[in-house]
Amino acid sequence: xxxxxxxxxxxxxxxxxxxxxxxxxxxxxxxxxxxxxxxxxxxxxxxxxxxxxxxxxxxxxxxxxxxxxxxxxxxxxxxxxxxxxxxxxxxxxxxxxxxxxxxxxxxxxxxxxxxxxxxxxxxxxxxxxxxxxxxxxxxxxxxxxxxxxxxxxxxxxxxxxxxxxxxxxxxxxxxxxxxxxxxxxxxxxxxxxxxxxxxxxxxxxxxxxxxxxxxxxxxxxxxxxxxxxxxxxxxxxxxxxxxxxxxxxxxxxxxxxxxxxxxxxxxxxxxxxxxxxxxxxxxxxxxxxxxxxxxxxxxxxxxxxxxxxxxxxxxxxxxxxxxxxxxxxxxxxxxxxxxxxxxxxxxxxxxxxxxxxxxxxxxxxxxxxxxxxxxxxxxxxxxxxxxxxxxxxxxxxxxxxxxxxxxxxxxxxxxxxxxxxxxxxxxx
Amino acid sequence: xxxxxxxxxxxxxxxxxxxxxxxxxxxxxxxxxxxxxxxxxxxxxxxxxxxxxxxxxxxxxxxxxxxxxxxxxxxxxxxxxxxxxxxxxxxxxxxxxxxxxxxxxxxxxxxxxxxxxxxxxxxxxxxxxxxxxxxxxxxxxxxxxxxxxxxxxxxxxxxxxxxxxxxxxxxxxxxxxxxxxxxxxxxxxxxxxxxxxxxxxxxxxxxxxxxxxxxxxxxxxxxxxxxxxxxxxxxxxxxxxxxxxxxxxxxxxxxxxxxxxxxxxxxxxxxxxxxxxxxxxxxxxxxxxxxxxxxxxxxxxxxxxxxxxxxxxxxxxxxxxxxxxxxxxxxxxxxxxxxxxxxxxxxxxxxxxxxxxxxxxxxxxxxxxxxxxxxxxxxxxxxxxxxxxxxxxxxxxxxxxxxxxxxxxxxxxxxxxxxxxxxxxxxx
Numbered sequence: 001x002x003x004x005x006x007x008x009x010x011x012x013x014x015x016x017x018x019x020x021x022x023x024x025x026x027x028x029x030x031x032x033x034x035x036x037x038x039x040x041x042x043x044x045x046x047x048x049x050x051x052x053x054x055x056x057x058x059x060x061x062x063x064x065x066x067x068x069x070x071x072x073x074x075x076x077x078x079x080x081x082x083x084x085x086x087x088x089x090x091x092x093x094x095x096x097x098x099x100x101x102x103x104x105x106x107x108x109x110x111x112x113x114x115x116x117x118x119x120x121x122x123x124x125x126x127x128x129x130x131x132x133x134x135x136x137x138x139x140x141x142x143x144x145x146x147x148x149x150x151x152x153x154x155x156x157x158x159x160x161x162x163x164x165x166x167x168x169x170x171x172x173x174x175x176x177x178x179x180x181x182x183x184x185x186x187x188x189x190x191x192x193x194x195x196x197x198x199x200x201x202x203x204x205x206x207x208x209x210x211x212x213x214x215x216x217x218x219x220x221x222x223x224x225x226x227x228x229x230x231x232x233x234x235x236x237x238x239x240x241x242x243x244x245x246x247x248x249x250x251x252x253x254x255x256x257x258x259x260x261x262x263x264x265x266x267x268x269x270x271x272x273x274x275x276x277x278x279x280x281x282x283x284x285x286x287x288x289x290x291x292x293x294x295x296x297x298x299x300x301x302x303x304x305x306x307x308x309x310x311x312x313x314x315x316x317x318x319x320x321x322x323x324x325x326x327x328x329x330x331x332x333x334x335x336x337x338x339x340x341x342x343x344x345x346x347x348x349x350x351x352x353x354x355x356x357x358x359x360x361x362x363x364x365x366x367x368x369x370x371x372x373x374x375x376x377x378x379x380x381x382x383x384x385x386x387x388x389x390x391x392x393x394x395x396x397x398x399x400x401x402x403x404x405x406x407x408x409x410x411x412x413x414x415x416x417x418x419x420x421x422x423x424x425x426x427x428x
Numbered sequence: 429x430x431x432x433x434x435x436x437x438x439x440x441x442x443x444x445x446x447x448x449x450x451x452x453x454x455x456x457x458x459x460x461x462x463x464x465x466x467x468x469x470x471x472x473x474x475x476x477x478x479x480x481x482x483x484x485x486x487x488x489x490x491x492x493x494x495x496x497x498x499x500x501x502x503x504x505x506x507x508x509x510x511x512x513x514x515x516x517x518x519x520x521x522x523x524x525x526x527x528x529x530x531x532x533x534x535x536x537x538x539x540x541x542x543x544x545x546x547x548x549x550x551x552x553x554x555x556x557x558x559x560x561x562x563x564x565x566x567x568x569x570x571x572x573x574x575x576x577x578x579x580x581x582x583x584x585x586x587x588x589x590x591x592x593x594x595x596x597x598x599x600x601x602x603x604x605x606x607x608x609x610x611x612x613x614x615x616x617x618x619x620x621x622x623x624x625x626x627x628x629x630x631x632x633x634x635x636x637x638x639x640x641x642x643x644x645x646x647x648x649x650x651x652x653x654x655x656x657x658x659x660x661x662x663x664x665x666x667x668x669x670x671x672x673x674x675x676x677x678x679x680x681x682x683x684x685x686x687x688x689x690x691x692x693x694x695x696x697x698x699x700x701x702x703x704x705x706x707x708x709x710x711x712x713x714x715x716x717x718x719x720x721x722x723x724x725x726x727x728x729x730x731x732x733x734x735x736x737x738x739x740x741x742x743x744x745x746x747x748x749x750x751x752x753x754x755x756x757x758x759x760x761x762x763x764x765x766x767x768x769x770x771x772x773x774x775x776x777x778x779x780x781x782x783x784x785x786x787x788x789x790x791x792x793x794x795x796x797x798x799x800x801x802x803x804x805x806x807x808x809x810x811x812x813x814x815x816x817x818x819x820x821x822x823x824x825x826x827x828x829x830x831x832x833x834x835x836x837x838x839x840x841x842x843x844x845x846x847x848x849x850x851x852x853x854x855x856x
Binding site: 263389 | 456459460539541542543545547552554555638639659661677679680683684686687688691773791795796797800801802803804805806807808810811816817818828829830831833834844845846847848849850851852854855
């Protein structure tokens with residue numbers, strides 16, 4: 001007996017604190033590197049990952065086997081599964097992020113004040129970012145690459161189902177960092193399925209982690225938001241609306257509604273409620289409803305909707321607040337733009353809201369009045385995505401009201417400092 | 429007996445929830461106003477406050493009398509005291525804020541992506557801001573004006589010592605809002621000294637208040653940071669350093685050190701530690717030390733400092749981490765720029781850090797490597813102030829790592845949304 005008996009809880013605490021301190025040191029080293037070194041590191045990470053492809057696939061096979069033994073759903077297993085093509089796509093994503101403009105060091109404002117001081121606002125890394133995610137192994141590489149592009153160290157916590165795959169990917173990426181002469185602790189993965197590690201990230205490491213980004217289902221995000229003692233960037237739900245205005249082009253309305261709802265039903269930018277202007281409901285709703293039904297969508301409508309189109313199930317009040325993430329859409333007839341704005345203010349989750357109209361004035365009123373991270377005119381809500389926004393990738397979508405909203409890319413993982421240049425000024 | 433007996437705690441809860449809901453409604457109305465209306469409201473608020481000058485002074489006299497009866501310090505009572513000149517200065521500050529550029533609605537980026545969508549990033553108000561402060565009555569008007577300039581509703585919680593003064597000021601400002609046709613609930617003051625109200629702001633109103641700004645001593649800020657379930661923008665300590673480099677101009681070094689320490693010792697931008705390059709310590713320290721002593725400053729130095737200048741008390745390790753807010757400065761001799769950077773990284777609080785040097789390369793290395801909200805070259809740390817930065821006023825200084833750093837003015841009280849304009853685009 002060489003010392004006191006250590007509990008598993010203490011082990012996890014010690015391990016996480018050690019990771020936090022390593023990340024803090026690595027972030028400090030990283031902050032003094034040039035953009036060229038960070039770009040070289042990203043390129044090296046992509047190469048190392050490609051070279052480790054077989055090992056990654058082998059470890060992924062073990063995750064898949066365990067998932068099948070546990071009886072996980074086919075959709076879940078598909079999300080987990082890696083193939084040579086998928087690994088190559090992950091490498092390409094890292095290479096693409098290497099090509100993005102480096103936000104760190106950019107001057108976003110510069111002015112001179114009456115005292116003669118020159119003031120610049122310069123982007124700097126946030127520091128250490130903690131990312132807690134679930135099954136998709138590609139998040140490991142995307143998140144690590146975006147953090148490095150923005151000069152941040154990262155602590156990743158993968159879901160237990162994908163831990164072996166994530167570990168193999170993280171190990172390969174760390175080799176790329178080491179080859180460039182950077183501290184591999186810029187990227188660390190929590191190598192235990194113990195859920196106490198999440199608790200440590202949310203509370204115990206408040207001095208080591210600067211921001212937490214949760215990526216996953218509602219249960220995960222709710223836990224993170226409730227427990228975190230560290231700022232959280234993320235979103236709980238995407239209850240996105242499409243408002244079809246009386247001045248809509250019918251064909252655009254049909255195309256946008258079908259795409260926004262049915263392209264992929266399980267993503268946060270999928271539309272969940274269709275609002276239609278009473279002034280055009282009779283003329284447009286039957287065609288829109290039929291197109292959605294043809295695409296395999298279940299329709300649940302209010303009384304007005306049910307009288308205007310066929311095969312509409314009755315909507316209950318609960319439907320207005322439900323993120324189906326499935327081939328179901330709720331439909332309400334509203335009294336013009338004010339009715340749409342009120343409905344969205346009552347039930348929206350601040351994610352993405354769209355109007356279909358050819359009327360510039362109505363569109364501008366909607367875009368100005370609706371309070372959401374993303375507001376759209378004549379476009380599918382499924383464009384709510386960092387890649388589609390030209391950010392290369394995204395670490396997630398934010399619906400909070402401070403720091404970042406919408407897709408969170410490299411630039412949103414920075415903050416700024418003021419650089420003040422004087423010539424001996426003292427204050428009166 | 430008409431109902432259950434209500435406890436005081438329930439009363440405060442109900443009152444605060446009502447205030448939160450009123451603020452939320454007012455913020456919604458405010459978001460749809462134009463910049464011109466917000467400017468007119470600010471001008472009307474300044475006029476109403478000037479018209480209510482006598483009432484404000486009368487209420488302030490009651491606060492002063494109570495403070496004297498409680499035996500508060502002369503410094504505290506001076507901070508609390510209003511005079512006709514001080515009320516006029518407060519009105520002028522509101523008028524100045526009315527003249528500031530309105531950040532709301534500004535487009536900070538615009539680009540078109542390959543799908544043809546045009547994307548704008550547009551500044552929007554944060555929503556409802558909660559401000560918790562202590563004795564200075566002028567904060568009531570400054571904070572209210574900056575919140576209105578940035579399109580936000582505000583709930584103010586003044587210290588119990590200044591509550592009557594704050595109430596009189598807030599009532600006058602609300603009259604100005606009403607005269608402009610705006611909802612006076614844009615500005616609400618918590619009209620009870622009950623500390624339970626603070627608890628409600630920090631936790632109970634997480635659905636109504638978007639950001640909390642604490643302004644006051646360490647005790648208040650620590651409580652807010654520990655308890656808040658709402659994002660906090662603020663700072664705990666300003667342990668600011670001045671590093672005098674071997675390539676410093678001696679006269680600038682003397683002027684800056686004396687000003688940074690002694691102009692006002694009680695503000696967060698006051699210097700607390702002087703770091704001097706070993707290569708110039710013998711040549712420069714005696715003159716800098718003598719100038720500080722002539723200005724009435726107590727000097728506490730490490731061993732090297734004590735051998736180079738006279739009347740230096742020994743510094744203990746605790747001195748490096750002490751924000752004196754008094755006429756005391758700690759002095760350490762360091763090994764050039766790396767020694768200064770290491771010392772600041774160990775003991776700095778991320779507020780304001782300055783270098784005195786004529787060497788451009790050394791200055792740039794310092795400005796790039798030191799991680800703080802504000803980094804300065806050849807200027808007094810006492811310039812760390814929203815007014816001096818050209819922001820008109822400040823609601824506080826932030827040292828956190830997300831959303832805002834440094835002086836928080838109207839622009840830092842906004843967030844953005846993405847406005848996406850398409851022509852019927854659907855996603856592949």
